[in-house]
Amino acid sequence: MICFGINPIAELLRSALVPEQLYVEHGKHENPRIAHLLRVAEQRGIPVEGVHDLSRLCQHDAHQGLAAELPEPVEPLPAPGELGPRVAILDGLQDPHNFGAALRVCDVFGFHDVVFHKGNSSGLTPVAIKSSAGAAFHLRICHDNLNHAVRRLQGEGYGIYVLDAAGPASIYDCPIPERLALVIGAEDKGVRHAILRLADLTVHIPMRGHVDSLNVSCALSAALSEISRRSPLPAVSDGGAAAPAQLSREA
Numbered sequence: 001m002i003c004f005g006i007n008p009i010a011e012l013l014r015s016a017l018v019p020e021q022l023y024v025e026h027g028k029h030e031n032p033r034i035a036h037l038l039r040v041a042e043q044r045g046i047p048v049e050g051v052h053d054l055s056r057l058c059q060h061d062a063h064q065g066l067a068a069e070l071p072e073p074v075e076p077l078p079a080p081g082e083l084g085p086r087v088a089i090l091d092g093l094q095d096p097h098n099f100g101a102a103l104r105v106c107d108v109f110g111f112h113d114v115v116f117h118k119g120n121s122s123g124l125t126p127v128a129i130k131s132s133a134g135a136a137f138h139l140r141i142c143h144d145n146l147n148h149a150v151r152r153l154q155g156e157g158y159g160i161y162v163l164d165a166a167g168p169a170s171i172y173d174c175p176i177p178e179r180l181a182l183v184i185g186a187e188d189k190g191v192r193h194a195i196l197r198l199a200d201l202t203v204h205i206p207m208r209g210h211v212d213s214l215n216v217s218c219a220l221s222a223a224l225s226e227i228s229r230r231s232p233l234p235a236v237s238d239g240g241a242a243a244p245a246q247l248s249r250e251a
Helices: 006-014 032-043 054-058 096-108 126-131 146-155 193-198 216-230
Strands: 002-004 021-025 048-051 066-069 074-076 086-091 113-116 140-143 159-163 180-185 201-204
Touching (some): 002 054, 002 126, 006 032, 006 066, 021 032, 021 054, 032 048, 054 066, 086 096, 086 146, 086 216, 096 113, 096 126, 113 146, 146 159, 146 180, 146 193, 159 216, 180 216
Parallel strands (some): 021 048, 074 140, 086 180, 159 180, 159 201
Antiparallel strands (some): 002 066
């Protein structure tokens, strides 16, 4: 996979993933942030290649002069017991910008395991990675049939909550199980009925304004923020190979 953009590449180099190659567009070496990232790549033994037309390589113009080739970052749903206590399930998010924004929210609020179904989702595309601002590289992103995934998670003791505007329970009042998998669907279709039937609880976000809906990432932010407030998890330290002193967000 080719991913691109300064922030995503910076987060890639902070993560445990090791890119196979970095590409820099000719004339961009003097950009201070790019120059810094190239030095970090050199320190880690990651090969760097200069190219004349990065847009052609990336099949996109929003590369900001920097791209990376990396192994497939999506994996099958792992064996029981390997997932953390908070799982996000993305059902049918077709827009890669929405998918990426949702990943960014998951990382912020500690839902570091994300499950989606390849057949009805944009999946982890280069555009989704860029929209996540590189947060995708700090998550375990798994693909599976969602009916199967939900049944497996229930069998492992996870409470399955679905976020839906018609849900009977308020996210502010519902109990928060020790192990929780939260399902959110696309803006137009929501969560599929097959998943709704399997859910332990369907919850809504109380709204008091004139607009009665939120986009996917905003709704997910509100829900995960409330879950994290009421049932906080320990903060996750930076597990990347590059130390923060070497690679800061301000660099």
